[in-house]
Amino acid sequence: MTVIEPSIAGTAAGSSRRRATRERRDAWILTVPALSLMVAILLAPVIIAGLLSFTNYSLGNGGFDWVGTRNYEELFTRSTYEKMFVATLTYVVTVVPISVGLGLGVALLINSLGRFREIYKTIYFLPVMATLLAMAIAWEFMLHPSIGMINRMLEMGCGTFLENVWPFMAHGCAERFPVWLGDKRYAIWVVCFIGIWQGFGFNMVLYLAGLTSVHRELYHAAEMDGAKSAWERFRLVTWPALGPTTVFVVTITCIRAFQVFDTIEAFWPQGGGPNKSTYVMMFAIFEKGVQQNLIGIGSAITMLFLLFVVVLTLIQRWLVEQKVHY
Amino acid sequence: MTRDWWKHLLLILGVIIVLVPFYMMVSYSFKSPGEIDRGEGGFFGRQELMVDERCVKLRDPSRNDIAAAVPQFPGLSDSAIRDALVDEAMAECSMRPVVFNYTKAFTEAPLLRYLMNGVIVTASIFLIQVVVALPAAYALAKLKFWGRDAVFALVLFCLLIPVHAIALPLYIMLAKLGLTNTYAALVVPWTISVFGIFLMRQFFMTVPDDLIDAARMDGMGEFTIVWRVMLPTAIPALLAFAIFSVVAHWNDYFWPRMVVTGNRDLFTPPLGLREFKGDGDGSFFGPMMATATVIVTPLIVAFLLAQKRFIEGITLNGMK
Numbered sequence: 001m002t003v004i005e006p007s008i009a010g011t012a013a014g015s016s017r018r019r020a021t022r023e024r025r026d027a028w029i030l031t032v033p034a035l036s037l038m039v040a041i042l043l044a045p046v047i048i049a050g051l052l053s054f055t056n057y058s059l060g061n062g063g064f065d066w067v068g069t070r071n072y073e074e075l076f077t078r079s080t081y082e083k084m085f086v087a088t089l090t091y092v093v094t095v096v097p098i099s100v101g102l103g104l105g106v107a108l109l110i111n112s113l114g115r116f117r118e119i120y121k122t123i124y125f126l127p128v129m130a131t132l133l134a135m136a137i138a139w140e141f142m143l144h145p146s147i148g149m150i151n152r153m154l155e156m157g158c159g160t161f162l163e164n165v166w167p168f169m170a171h172g173c174a175e176r177f178p179v180w181l182g183d184k185r186y187a188i189w190v191v192c193f194i195g196i197w198q199g200f201g202f203n204m205v206l207y208l209a210g211l212t213s214v215h216r217e218l219y220h221a222a223e224m225d226g227a228k229s230a231w232e233r234f235r236l237v238t239w240p241a242l243g244p245t246t247v248f249v250v251t252i253t254c255i256r257a258f259q260v261f262d263t264i265e266a267f268w269p270q271g272g273g274p275n276k277s278t279y280v281m282m283f284a285i286f287e288k289g290v291q292q293n294l295i296g297i298g299s300a301i302t303m304l305f306l307l308f309v310v311v312l313t314l315i316q317r318w319l320v321e322q323k324v325h326y
Numbered sequence: 327m328t329r330d331w332w333k334h335l336l337l338i339l340g341v342i343i344v345l346v347p348f349y350m351m352v353s354y355s356f357k358s359p360g361e362i363d364r365g366e367g368g369f370f371g372r373q374e375l376m377v378d379e380r381c382v383k384l385r386d387p388s389r390n391d392i393a394a395a396v397p398q399f400p401g402l403s404d405s406a407i408r409d410a411l412v413d414e415a416m417a418e419c420s421m422r423p424v425v426f427n428y429t430k431a432f433t434e435a436p437l438l439r440y441l442m443n444g445v446i447v448t449a450s451i452f453l454i455q456v457v458v459a460l461p462a463a464y465a466l467a468k469l470k471f472w473g474r475d476a477v478f479a480l481v482l483f484c485l486l487i488p489v490h491a492i493a494l495p496l497y498i499m500l501a502k503l504g505l506t507n508t509y510a511a512l513v514v515p516w517t518i519s520v521f522g523i524f525l526m527r528q529f530f531m532t533v534p535d536d537l538i539d540a541a542r543m544d545g546m547g548e549f550t551i552v553w554r555v556m557l558p559t560a561i562p563a564l565l566a567f568a569i570f571s572v573v574a575h576w577n578d579y580f581w582p583r584m585v586v587t588g589n590r591d592l593f594t595p596p597l598g599l600r601e602f603k604g605d606g607d608g609s610f611f612g613p614m615m616a617t618a619t620v621i622v623t624p625l626i627v628a629f630l631l632a633q634k635r636f637i638e639g640i641t642l643n644g645m646k
Binding site: 020023024026027028029030031033034035037042043044045046048049052059106109110112113114116118120121122123124125126127128129130131132133135136137138139141142144147149152155162196197201202205206255259261262265266282285289290295298302305306309310313314319 | 331347458474481501523547549574584595618626
């Protein structure tokens with residue numbers, strides 16, 4: 001036995017070295033498809049967009065000229081793009097707080113109930129599942145100025161006390177109710193409303209999951225310390241405990257809000273709404289880059305868009321790492 | 327319960343707002359054009375027989391038809407025969423509005439084809455995502471090799487890039503390769519799911535090494551281990567990922583809109599619906615809502631049947 005042992009150890013060491021080599025080789029074979037696709041589909045386009053944003057390239061043309069930062073200058077000087085930034089920011093700044101707030105509010109309400117929790121949860125989640133384009137068309141019918149359900153309902157309020165207390169109503173009854181999607185005063189808000197309608201259920205579900213991890217004892221402890229009102233308990237216990245959830249919910253809602261496209265293209269296939277009031281960035285990329293073949297300017301918008309998204313995500317990661325619970 | 331009444335009141339108000347468009351979509355898909363115009367008929371409409379004007383027009387009897395029909399109506403004048411034939415056409419072209427809307431949805435546009443495209447595209451995207459991501463996730467979680475940390479760092483970096491954001495350069499690349507207006511264009515940009523790699527890697531980290539060592543003892547190579555050992559353990563995670571992936575791509579409108587233009591054979595359901603809207607005149611609200619209902623239904627039904635799994639799947643990226 002004692003004689004054989006070293007030789008066993010020897011072959012074992014040899015075979016383990018051989019195995020390590022084989023493991024390395026196999027590992028690379030397993031990783032290479034994913035790695036090459038990552039480079040080709042995710043990294044290369046970013047670089048390409050970055051380069052093209054400094055050119056006047058268009059598909060079908062053989063050559064192109066380097067135009068320096070002209071595309072970017074155009075972005076920051078032309079009024080069309082000013083409208084684009086205004087529309088995108090209006091949408092994001094409206095949709096994010098409201099849909100996060102509603103998601104939290106509904107989650108808290110549902111969480112405090114004994115019965116019917118599941119039913120509410122299911123119903124509020126339905127818009128998240130439904131094809132947004134189909135629902136946009138359903139909303140478009142509801143908002144139809146003459147045969148839409150919304151203006152019909154408003155008309156029913158004519159002649160009642162509502163006319164006296166609500167100037168909008170009085171005005172609508174005297175003349176006519178808004179052409180919701182054709183009026184630049186309303187268009188962007190309608191789109192925001194649909195965005196909130198579609199997205200808050202998603203936030204609600206994430207908050208409900210977050211709420212299950214808040215310990216009951218914490219509430220008792222807070223009560224002992226004199227946090228009597230529900231608001232105090234929320235401020236001292238629930239809100240800090242939901243910190244990580246909130247960071248995530250806000251980031252993902254922001255990124256989704258930046259990407260709004262379906263509703264806008266469905267309502268206004270040409271040109272981004274009345275007076276370009278709903279000309280959001282995704283639509284601009286589509287219109288400039290694909291429809292008008294102005295790849296340079298489209299790429300510049302793409303780069304700006306990526307910048308927004310990356311900055312947002314980095315802020316989120318930083319917050320998570322800092323474990324900031326405001 | 328009595329103490330909670332105001333909560334229920336608020337939540338029910340919300341429920342109404344959430345459900346109204348669904349209610350309207352389904353209700354319009356049942357109603358006749360007249361009922362939609364006048365806003366009457368409740369949820370189901372009255373389902374009175376209606377005449378499809380276009381069908382009648384198509385069957386408008388020609389001189390030859392009248393001549394051919396003479397033996398059927400002996401002793402009648404030509405104009406009387408004509409009236410009789412028109413009546414016959416009217417009778418055959420009349421149907422319940424619900425039947426009208428749903429047959430139109432499937433006959434006016436190749437809706438079945440669109441649905442099939444939707445299935446082909448979502449299924450191939452998911453399958454390729456798994457085939458690409460699973461081996462990489464296994465290697466990153468369980469194998470030691472030079473460069474592993476760099477690859478994983480790259481995965482984390484790529485998580486920052488939403489594919490919709492780089493749609494334009496992707497579109498240019500596909501156009502240069504002559505791939506726009508093909509199934510490949512619909513599928514290729516989604517074949518790599520860095521999120522899938524990340525998710526599966528986190529999952530595989532929790533799988534005990536003993537399991538893999540035992541498989542190696544049995545003489546399995548790394549490739550066999552991925553598909554015979556790791557895949558079965560990953561089924562629950564894969565199911566959640568499947569829901570995440572399928573819902574996203576069945577509902578996606580932006581990307582198909584970018585790369586498919588005009589070629590109806592490649593339309594996914596949302597594109598088909600969009601085209602329907604584009605060439606619809608006012609009288610086509612019913613069939614259009616029927617189309618919308620058909621497109622939305624599969625996922626909603628699946629969701630209602632397996633809510634827990636769906637909610638888990640859709641909120642997957644909440645685990646990042």
